[in-house]
Amino acid sequence: MKPTRTQTEKRWLLWPPIVFFAIALGAPIAMLIIQAFESGGSAFGEMFAMNAFTAALLRTLVMAVIVTLLTMLVGALYGLGIWAAPSWLSMVLVAFLMLSLWTSIVVRTVGWMLIEIPRGALFWLLNTLGLTDEPIELYQTAIAMYPAMVAVMLPFVVLPVMTAMSGIDKEQLNAAVIFGAGPTLVLRSVILPALKPSLISGGVLVFVMSLGFYVTPLLLGGPSNLTVSGVINLQINTTNRPDLGAAMSLLLVGATVVIYLIADKLFKVSEKWG
Amino acid sequence: MRTMTGALGLYRVPIFAVSVLAGLMLFVPFLVLVATSWTSGSLLLFPPQGFSLRWYEQVLQDPKWMDPFFLSLGVSGVATVIAVIFGTLGALAVTRLSQRSARIVRTLFIVPIALPPVAYAIGLYGMNLELGFLRGTLVTLILGEALIALPYVFVLVSAATGKLDPNLRNAAVTMGAPWTLVLRRVELPLLLPNILAGAIFAFSIVFDEVVLSVFLLPPGVVTLPMKMLSASTEAFSPALTATSTMVSLLALIVLALFAWFSQASARRTRKAASK
Amino acid sequence: GVAAVTVALVGCSSATGGDSSGSEGGEVVWADYGGPTNESRQIAYFDGFEEETGIKVISASLSDAIMAKMLEGGEGDYDLIQVSSDSLIKYKDNIVALPDSATKSDTLPEGIRDYAIGGFLIGIAQGWITDTYPDGGPQDWADFFDTKKFPGKRAWPGSPGSYDASFELALLADGVAQEDLYPLDLDRATAKLDSIRGDLVFYESYPEVQTLLSTGSASIAVSVTGQFTALINQGLDVTVQWNEAFLSPNFFVVPAKAKNPENAFEIAEWLTDGERQAVFTERTFYGPANEVTFDFLENSTAKRLPGGPGNDGSIYFDEQFRADNLDELVGRYTDWLAG
Amino acid sequence: MTIPVTIDKVDVTLGPNHVLKQVCLDVKAGEFVTLLGASGSGKSTLLNVIAGLQKVDTGHVLFNGENVEKRAPQDRNVGVVFQSYALFPHMTIGDNVSFPLLAAKRPVKERKAVAAEMLELVQLGGMADRMPASLSGGQRQRVALARAIASNPGVLLLDEPMAALDKQLREHMQVEIKRIQERVGITTIAVTHDQTEAFTMSDRVAIMHQGCFVQIDAPQELYRKPVNEYVAKFLGEANLFGTADGVLLGQPGTQGSQGTAVIRPEDLQPLHDGETARVSIEATVSLVSFQGERYRVEARAADGTTVISTMPSNSDMSRLAVGSLMEFGCRQPERMHVIVPQDSSAVVVEEPVAA
Amino acid sequence: MTIPVTIDKVDVTLGPNHVLKQVCLDVKAGEFVTLLGASGSGKSTLLNVIAGLQKVDTGHVLFNGENVEKRAPQDRNVGVVFQSYALFPHMTIGDNVSFPLLAAKRPVKERKAVAAEMLELVQLGGMADRMPASLSGGQRQRVALARAIASNPGVLLLDEPMAALDKQLREHMQVEIKRIQERVGITTIAVTHDQTEAFTMSDRVAIMHQGCFVQIDAPQELYRKPVNEYVAKFLGEANLFGTADGVLLGQPGTQGSQGTAVIRPEDLQPLHDGETARVSIEATVSLVSFQGERYRVEARAADGTTVISTMPSNSDMSRLAVGSLMEFGCRQPERMHVIVPQDSSAVVVEEPVAA
Ligand SMILES: Nc1ncnc2c1ncn2[C@@H]1O[C@H](COP(=O)(O)OP(=O)(O)OP(=O)(O)O)[C@@H](O)[C@H]1O
Ligand SMILES: Nc1ncnc2c1ncn2[C@@H]1O[C@H](COP(=O)(O)OP(=O)(O)OP(=O)(O)O)[C@@H](O)[C@H]1O
Ligand SMILES: [Mg+2]
Ligand SMILES: [Mg+2]
Numbered sequence A: 001m002k003p004t005r006t007q008t009e010k011r012w013l014l015w016p017p018i019v020f021f022a023i024a025l026g027a028p029i030a031m032l033i034i035q036a037f038e039s040g041g042s043a044f045g046e047m048f049a050m051n052a053f054t055a056a057l058l059r060t061l062v063m064a065v066i067v068t069l070l071t072m073l074v075g076a077l078y079g080l081g082i083w084a085a086p087s088w089l090s091m092v093l094v095a096f097l098m099l100s101l102w103t104s105i106v107v108r109t110v111g112w113m114l115i116e117i118p119r120g121a122l123f124w125l126l127n128t129l130g131l132t133d134e135p136i137e138l139y140q141t142a143i144a145m146y147p148a149m150v151a152v153m154l155p156f157v158v159l160p161v162m163t164a165m166s167g168i169d170k171e172q173l174n175a176a177v178i179f180g181a182g183p184t185l186v187l188r189s190v191i192l193p194a195l196k197p198s199l200i201s202g203g204v205l206v207f208v209m210s211l212g213f214y215v216t217p218l219l220l221g222g223p224s225n226l227t228v229s230g231v232i233n234l235q236i237n238t239t240n241r242p243d244l245g246a247a248m249s250l251l252l253v254g255a256t257v258v259i260y261l262i263a264d265k266l267f268k269v270s271e272k273w274g
Numbered sequence B: 001m002r003t004m005t006g007a008l009g010l011y012r013v014p015i016f017a018v019s020v021l022a023g024l025m026l027f028v029p030f031l032v033l034v035a036t037s038w039t040s041g042s043l044l045l046f047p048p049q050g051f052s053l054r055w056y057e058q059v060l061q062d063p064k065w066m067d068p069f070f071l072s073l074g075v076s077g078v079a080t081v082i083a084v085i086f087g088t089l090g091a092l093a094v095t096r097l098s099q100r101s102a103r104i105v106r107t108l109f110i111v112p113i114a115l116p117p118v119a120y121a122i123g124l125y126g127m128n129l130e131l132g133f134l135r136g137t138l139v140t141l142i143l144g145e146a147l148i149a150l151p152y153v154f155v156l157v158s159a160a161t162g163k164l165d166p167n168l169r170n171a172a173v174t175m176g177a178p179w180t181l182v183l184r185r186v187e188l189p190l191l192l193p194n195i196l197a198g199a200i201f202a203f204s205i206v207f208d209e210v211v212l213s214v215f216l217l218p219p220g221v222v223t224l225p226m227k228m229l230s231a232s233t234e235a236f237s238p239a240l241t242a243t244s245t246m247v248s249l250l251a252l253i254v255l256a257l258f259a260w261f262s263q264a265s266a267r268r269t270r271k272a273a274s275k
Numbered sequence C: 001g002v003a004a005v006t007v008a009l010v011g012c013s014s015a016t017g018g019d020s021s022g023s024e025g026g027e028v029v030w031a032d033y034g035g036p037t038n039e040s041r042q043i044a045y046f047d048g049f050e051e052e053t054g055i056k057v058i059s060a061s062l063s064d065a066i067m068a069k070m071l072e073g074g075e076g077d078y079d080l081i082q083v084s085s086d087s088l089i090k091y092k093d094n095i096v097a098l099p100d101s102a103t104k105s106d107t108l109p110e111g112i113r114d115y116a117i118g119g120f121l122i123g124i125a126q127g128w129i130t131d132t133y134p135d136g137g138p139q140d141w142a143d144f145f146d147t148k149k150f151p152g153k154r155a156w157p158g159s160p161g162s163y164d165a166s167f168e169l170a171l172l173a174d175g176v177a178q179e180d181l182y183p184l185d186l187d188r189a190t191a192k193l194d195s196i197r198g199d200l201v202f203y204e205s206y207p208e209v210q211t212l213l214s215t216g217s218a219s220i221a222v223s224v225t226g227q228f229t230a231l232i233n234q235g236l237d238v239t240v241q242w243n244e245a246f247l248s249p250n251f252f253v254v255p256a257k258a259k260n261p262e263n264a265f266e267i268a269e270w271l272t273d274g275e276r277q278a279v280f281t282e283r284t285f286y287g288p289a290n291e292v293t294f295d296f297l298e299n300s301t302a303k304r305l306p307g308g309p310g311n312d313g314s315i316y317f318d319e320q321f322r323a324d325n326l327d328e329l330v331g332r333y334t335d336w337l338a339g
Numbered sequence D, E: 001m002t003i004p005v006t007i008d009k010v011d012v013t014l015g016p017n018h019v020l021k022q023v024c025l026d027v028k029a030g031e032f033v034t035l036l037g038a039s040g041s042g043k044s045t046l047l048n049v050i051a052g053l054q055k056v057d058t059g060h061v062l063f064n065g066e067n068v069e070k071r072a073p074q075d076r077n078v079g080v081v082f083q084s085y086a087l088f089p090h091m092t093i094g095d096n097v098s099f100p101l102l103a104a105k106r107p108v109k110e111r112k113a114v115a116a117e118m119l120e121l122v123q124l125g126g127m128a129d130r131m132p133a134s135l136s137g138g139q140r141q142r143v144a145l146a147r148a149i150a151s152n153p154g155v156l157l158l159d160e161p162m163a164a165l166d167k168q169l170r171e172h173m174q175v176e177i178k179r180i181q182e183r184v185g186i187t188t189i190a191v192t193h194d195q196t197e198a199f200t201m202s203d204r205v206a207i208m209h210q211g212c213f214v215q216i217d218a219p220q221e222l223y224r225k226p227v228n229e230y231v232a233k234f235l236g237e238a239n240l241f242g243t244a245d246g247v248l249l250g251q252p253g254t255q256g257s258q259g260t261a262v263i264r265p266e267d268l269q270p271l272h273d274g275e276t277a278r279v280s281i282e283a284t285v286s287l288v289s290f291q292g293e294r295y296r297v298e299a300r301a302a303d304g305t306t307v308i309s310t311m312p313s314n315s316d317m318s319r320l321a322v323g324s325l326m327e328f329g330c331r332q333p334e335r336m337h338v339i340v341p342q343d344s345s346a347v348v349v350e351e352p353v354a355a
Helices: A007-036 A042-049 A051-084 A088-099 A103-117 A121-128 A142-166 A169-179 A184-208 A213-222 A229-239 A242-267 A269-273 B003-008 B009-037 B053-062 B063-095 B099-114 B118-131 B139-162 B164-174 B179-207 B211-216 B224-234 B240-273 C003-023 C035-055 C063-071 C085-094 C166-173 C186-194 C208-215 C225-233 C262-272 C272-285 C291-296 C300-303 C318-324 C328-339 D042-052 D093-097 D097-105 D108-121 D137-150 D166-184 D195-201 D218-225 D231-232 D342-351 E043-051 E091-095 E099-103 E108-121 E137-150 E168-182 E195-201 E220-225 E229-234 E340-348
Strands: C028-031 C056-061 C078-086 C117-129 C152-158 C201-203 C218-225 C238-255 D005-014 D015-025 D032-037 D058-063 D078-081 D153-160 D187-192 D204-209 D214-219 D239-244 D257-261 D269-272 D279-290 D294-301 D308-313 D325-330 D335-337 E006-016 E017-027 E032-037 E057-064 E076-081 E157-160 E187-192 E202-208 E213-217 E239-244 E261-263 E267-271 E277-292 E296-300 E306-312 E324-328 E337-339
Touching: A007 A242, A007 B063, A007 B118, A007 B139, A007 B179, A042 A051, A042 A242, A042 C152, A051 A088, A051 A142, A051 A184, A051 A229, A051 B009, A051 C328, A051 E091, A088 A142, A088 B009, A088 B240, A103 A121, A103 A142, A103 A213, A103 B009, A103 B224, A103 C208, A142 A184, A142 A213, A142 D231, A169 A184, A169 E076, A184 A242, A184 A269, A184 B009, A184 B099, A184 E099, A184 E261, A213 D195, A213 E239, A229 B118, A229 C063, A229 C152, A229 C291, A229 E076, A242 A269, A242 B099, A242 B118, A242 C063, A269 B003, B009 B240, B053 B063, B053 B240, B063 B099, B063 B139, B063 B179, B063 B224, B063 B240, B063 C318, B099 B139, B099 C085, B118 B211, B118 C063, B139 B179, B139 D058, B164 C056, B164 D042, B164 D078, B164 E017, B179 B240, B211 B224, B224 B240, B224 C035, C028 C035, C028 C262, C035 C056, C035 C262, C035 C272, C063 C078, C063 C085, C078 C085, C078 C117, C085 C238, C085 C318, C117 C208, C117 C225, C117 C262, C117 C272, C117 D269, C166 C238, C186 C328, C201 C208, C208 C218, C208 C225, C218 C225, C225 C238, C238 E324, C262 C272, C272 C291, C272 D342, C318 C328, D005 D042, D015 D042, D015 D058, D015 D214, D032 D042, D032 D195, D042 D078, D042 D153, D042 D187, D042 E099, D058 E099, D058 E195, D093 D097, D093 D108, D093 D137, D097 D108, D097 D137, D108 D137, D137 D153, D137 D166, D153 D166, D166 D195, D166 E277, D187 D195, D195 E277, D204 D218, D214 D231, D214 E340, D218 E277, D231 D257, D231 D335, D239 E296, D269 D308, D269 E337, D279 E168, D279 E195, D294 E057, E006 E043, E017 E213, E017 E324, E032 E043, E032 E195, E043 E157, E043 E187, E076 E137, E091 E099, E091 E108, E091 E137, E108 E137, E108 E168, E108 E337, E168 E195, E168 E324, E187 E195, E195 E220, E202 E229, E213 E220, E213 E229, E229 E239
Parallel strands: C028 C056, C028 C078, C152 C201, C152 C218, D032 D187, D032 D204, D078 D153, D153 D187, E032 E187, E032 E202, E076 E157, E157 E187
Antiparallel strands: C078 C238, C117 C218, C117 C238, D005 D015, D005 D058, D204 D214, D239 D257, D257 D335, D269 D325, D279 D294, D279 D325, D294 D308, E006 E017, E006 E057, E202 E213, E239 E261, E261 E337, E267 E324, E277 E296, E277 E324, E296 E306
16 A cells, blocks of 8 residues: 655655755855865866876776775675574674774774784784794785775675575575575575675665775875875865865765766665665 | 575585684774783784783873763764754655655765765865854764764665555554654654664764864864874874774673663563464 | 754853853964874973963864965964974965064074974984894985895885975985985986885874884884884884984964964963973973073983984975975875875 | 445546546445455555545545545544554554544543453453554454544445455454444445455445446345356356357357356256256366365366356265266256346446446 | 375474474375464474475484485475465576476576476466566466476475465466376375365365374365364364264253264254254354355354354245244254264374374
């Protein structure tokens, strides 16, 4: 049966949040636009002429793609792990997830640094085990930053995957097993199809959020991993070009929203999430 | 159930292996941080030098840490309340819209997730400067943090509204209940677990928010993440990790209590059902 | 309910922010980078000042964006902003000069002296844990670049804004004479920097230096000397190479749109007191901006300060050049980092 | 309180679907009318229209002769029992039942009293403090019913009230609901797609098909005298034969037929040796199944027509081995109903039938 | 391929519940046995035990005389139709049906051929490329059936295969499934809680109650000769009277009774004026409902016993107005079944009954 709708209740439910959005989202965006055009709009041309920016743009995109793919892969396995593991293990896995969610990202990044620096915790462990004497050449390499970024993004894939797994039709699983399907076929015919929508919507969110990475890649991956957010920060905090910063921000906001909308159209992300 | 996990056969090995590795990936940095906080020295080092709780003691006694902590609690609390109100209203509104407009509204509510914090902070800061009466207050900061937290509330509450039997509303309406009564007595009570979950998630996001704070905090006022940030720009002190450890543990305890309560109430319902 | 809480919070902010604004003393907003340095100022200067004058000193965490806006003549909350010499030169038009009657920082150059409040000298030098090189460590920047003679990673400023002394020290290492340093030959400098890139470990914020050095993850660090001092204060034996170290005066300025310039100048006077500066210096090991301070310092302490007795090999930046070429320096350094 | 309900040429379009087409229905005060139809025929939609939960494109709904178009569902004073019961899971049974009084802002005491009275009526006295989750399906059903009539509504609407119950319970509740309805005397419109249910409970049954009423009549009339083949087949099994002047011609629509004869399986019996009937057909037994109170025999005539006959469970079935050729005949020709073509066109043209 | 199945003293405990208690059942090759019982009686659990989805505490399952305890579900070669059908929603009908062959790594060509053949068998030929979502309930049901028999299993298990269908379709599919089962000749064990369904399809029906078999027998035997009151009441309506030497004594268990007489409603008829029957009871008609092919009459005897009688729809009902006092009698006393007390104890003691 269709829910009833009355105009009054729609008005009362919808307008307060819309007004809130107008103030909290609309006004700042308007400010950004004003700021970006302070120098007469030349900022938009200037930013594309800027080598550091275009390079960072490309770098950020590549990084976001890699982080997204890795997070989706690890997240899917993690979600499966939580589902399939004995209850004590899945409780531990969920607890780890929550713990990490509740630790400040900045502090977590420091934690990664302490692990990865040439004579950090990892070296200490290997050294204590007698495996190495040499400092570890890991810090500020690509390998060093991806685990940290994946760890930051993991909850956004694992949580929807967990929901999807708990919704798996047990009868379908039984059916697959009864009809002789081995693990591969069970995965392919029942589990992955059930997982796919959540995995994709989680992935889209991770991608969109990954476009905003800044400190983590810079610290753990080294200065050559300057992202768009980093360049924007630079314009605002160091070179004192707020108009450029605003223009770049607008581009970033616009691009993420457009990417999100396209993905939403293709994969119905917001429906999966809302 | 034997087929549940048995169906995965040997794939369980890589799945568990990756899960455990990923679990370590989440846990080890936390562990290292915790370890650095119980050092008796004053450098942020792993392995820590000796064991003492002096940094915990210091943080707990130092108003320079405790004030920001309480301020953060307040700011995050208010921002969470705002996010919960508007996120819940939005989630409820979406169920009453036509499919087309629901799509638009849903997208609008999720977009803040995609907002780069730096860009948003600059916009808010501009607004703050433009509207003089906002300066020196926490209004813009709270507004901004509420907006950032809102999508999470929206998503979690929407998940529940989607599962709500639409006939509950219809039933209430045909019995003469005005929509406010339906909202108050039927829908909100049923959505409460998800609203709470949304609130917890939102709070965790806001409590950790630092980019907006940098731009929007009035001079002399410091939130906890801001304090942690500034504590790490001049010196890495174990006070930093001690604070972070305490916050995480506090959160974990609150979450565990929440889980315990909701489980207990679920048990009560089940017991009642089997009666 | 919500409204009430919001009001309470807003109220609380202004309570900490400036409840005394209406009362006799007023307030002054002091913007620096927080941390132990700010704590030291609180102890050395502010506590006494507040007691004496009733003016409340509000320490704000300095936001670069707000600072930039105010230095350009815009509105903002700060009354006193920490800047480096090149920024002062660049934005002099929007900075209020000290009243003629004020006591000036006598170690600072002419053009700067009239604006600078609470000045202190920052040194940028190489330092290492003394044990790392038992036979004596690097003597100059050329040694720093000699990874055969002095093996090990070098901790290096990696955040795009912090070009610090990078170009200058590279050119010195490449054989450019001190007096020919400016104008900087950036191509030559970056080429020299490229040669050592593989041996660098970058830090994003200064305190990482302490971690990198103390764990042995880096053998040598290029950093502001305060970080070495901090390590020494922890009881570590750290050698700071003052030869060819770069010195940069930092201080506070009153931006044109500051709301409490009178209070700012009042505290400026308070800060010039040598005895109080000595307290601050002993805690932070930044070089003092007034000669008189040395009268109140132990000799052993003085020797460890930038610009202290015996540290004669240090070099002052050409702040004018750096101010004029800020954008290019940042741009080139960022490009090199992004490599 | 009980009122007559009139539905006057109601049209509803949902998205691309023309769901209700010029639907008319007159329900007398206190009458029990059931809407019976296949899934998707528009039954729930019509019920929603009456409750005010669904807007109409054109047409009117009249309560007691008064147009209620402008009245919101809150103001129509109808009681509804939903298929899923739609009990509020977080409220006690008592609070559920007295919810209409809460909505009407009645004092706690009155609410308690009415809840107790209503629960007594549905034989759940003393269970006011239990939660819905702790009740069985049948009990929940009764709570939903109690809640629907708690505010003394003028009309009671039941949307497949028994669909979620198992067979035993369903049959019990059918009688129960009818009993309560008669006691309260309330005008009731129910929806179902189970014909036994419709027959058992209703004064009249309205057959819906693709948004139209095909026939509205008392149960016996519907069963014995369907206006067309759709109704005939929908209400239990039926043997349909082409017919001309009372002579069976094989399948309906075969050459020379003047109409379709409907013979219910219980009226088409295997004839004894030598026995003749005016209406009879020869067929080979293909399936015999025991169904408890009866046997069901399926047989195939030479021209492929399937013949179905049911016989009381005390019949001698030895003659009816699978494969044996039998003569099936209608012993009481007055129990054969002939649908004449113009009537039967109703299905094709989807012409609405007014009540 | 078809094999006999033996279940030998199987015990299953799930959590705190003793779900199956010493269950024994022998199913002959090609036989169709239905497990009939109320919700929660352990039917699905027993089916899972046979399929290998549920471990047993003690007892054995034998396929063709061979213990299959050690065999994983994959290796038991059973076909299962699940209540929700459990079709894979992202695969075409054809892929669904040929899934067992995909699992067995058979070549594409063979898979296609088998899918086509199976779909033909269930009368869905040519629909191989459709998706499950585009099918009606009945069609999905048939696809599930086709898939279950595609790998030519030794045993076919059906867990409430028709629960999700509406009544018309359900009745149609019952006959259909029986027909296909007979064609394929496969040993079949089905689960249901609808007695008509069980009767229509099965060679034998096993009545389950709280984890035990109460009676296992052919449909007619069960219906006519229930071993106890539980079975009598579970299989359709029944009039139960205390009895002594063929004399009805009112309610079961009344003083002096030697057993319980079971008289089905169709065997208890209102007697004509002056007519007598050896077994009869006087009662006041309280409810008459038309149910299509029959009338159902409820009457109340002086001692409060409810008497139920059903009459063919061609009966003259004019005598049976509500409130009239009638003599109801059983005209064929051989159709009265008497349950003697020691049998009836089976329900109380929950003693398992071996097949
Ligand atoms: N929101 C909608 N948009 C478009 N079509 C709809 C909508 N709701 C229902 N319909 C269509 O209207 C028709 C009638 O629906 P309705 O729910 O009234 O049927 P029903 O007779 O109650 O069926 P059931 O027995 O399955 O409940 C169906 O064909 C359905 O597909
Ligand atoms: N995992 C479990 N843990 C504990 N008890 C269980 C579990 N699964 C089922 N049961 C109990 O076992 C009993 C039998 O369950 P089963 O599903 O076999 O019943 P059923 O006869 O198939 O019922 P239905 O007709 O409702 O499907 C029930 O009482 C149920 O509560
Ligand atoms: Mg319906
Ligand atoms: Mg079951």
